[in-house]
Amino acid sequence: MSDDKIIRMANQIAAFFAVQPGDRAGPVAAHISENWSAPMRAALLAHVAAQSPGLDPLVIAAAPQIRPVPA
Template identity: 50%
Template sequence: MSPDRIIRMANQIATFFETASPAEAAEDVARHINDFWEPRMRAQLLALPPASAAALRPAVRAALPLLRPPARPAPAA
């Protein structure tokens, strides 16, 4: 999956939660991604190179440590 798409999807989620409840945005973003993203998508988000990760909105970056790490290494994408 292209990193651009992963970044765009994550940022879209953050955009909603930042405005819906700014205080809890990071937790909400993490919960949403944990609930709806297949492990290899989460793995890809967690493994974004720093240059790409810079494009993530603050709420996504704050959510990264709260993401459930995929149980097994994702197949090469």
């Protein structure tokens, strides 16, 4: 999957939860952790670590709560 698509999908999830009441980073992280494959999560977390442009701030806030990829 392309880098642009990973970022776009993560941002779409963040946009959905951004308008929900209460904690928003937790549900973003939970959705990604439960529905994304390990390679997709690894790619997203690499983008967060590299501070890739275009990531929604809510995705960045959710990143520490995303289930880590097994080594």
